[in-house]
Amino acid sequence: MRAAGKAWISVVVLVAGIALLPGLLYLLGLTLVEGRPQPADRVPSxxxxxxxxxxxxxxxxxxxxxxxxxxxxxxxxxxxxxxxREAFWIARRHLWRQPQQDMLRWHLSSTALTIWITRHWSTAQIADTARKEDFCRAWSKRRVPGGPMRK
Known part of the structure; x- marks a missing residue:
């Protein structure tokens, strides 16, 4: 095989690897999560x-x-x-209930689970589950002056 042919194959493999990397990281992140969260059993609002x-x-x-x-x-x-934001909150709550992981695995699995939730749940299910998990109260406490996020 000529050098030019090998170079093209190398470029194609490199580009394919870069193109597949986000999907592979997503799948890896999902494998780090034990189970999946379940949507709230409410009438969607x-x-x-x-x-x-x-x-x-x-x-x-x-x-x-x-x-x-x-x-x-x-x-x-x-x-x-x-x-x-609500899907991320639900993902974090689900991960808090699992054994602790190192920071890289935490971020990877949190991001993957957030993506999974937005793809597999309806927006109404996300809203109702966030409401059930008390997202509004926790989020408003962080945003008010003098709240827990104040440094």
């Missing part, structure tokens, strides 16, 4: 847990979009949608 933000038009997260956000300055300036 269809509104955010803490705000009246409508739940229509939300696109579930995926590993590639999550990584792409870090390279888009406009996305970085925008407010995180309530759906993603």
């Amino acid at each position: 269809g509104v955010a847990a803490c705000t009246s933000e409508p739940r229509t038009g939300y696109q579930p997260m995926n590993p590639w979009r999550f990584i792409a956000q870090f390279f888009d300055k406009d996305v970085m300036k925008k407010k995180v949608p309530e759906v993603e």
Whole structure:
């Protein structure tokens, strides 16, 4: 095989590896999680847990979009949608109930579980589970002046 052919194969393998990396990290993160959280057994309300933000038009997260956000300055300036914030809260609560892991595994499994929740639950299920987990009260305590986040 010629050197040029080997170089092209190397480039293709490298590009494929980079393209597959977010998905592979997502799958690895999910394998680190024991079980999956269950949505709340409530009648869906269809509104955010803490705000009246409508739940229509939300696109579930995926590993590639999550990584792409870090390279888009406009996305970085925008407010995180309530759906993603609530899904992250649910994922964290689920992981708190499991044996402790090192920081890298915690972040990887937390991100993977957040993506999984937005892909497998409806926005109403996310809102109702966040409400059941007392997300609103905990989040508002962090945001008020003089709350726990004050340093």
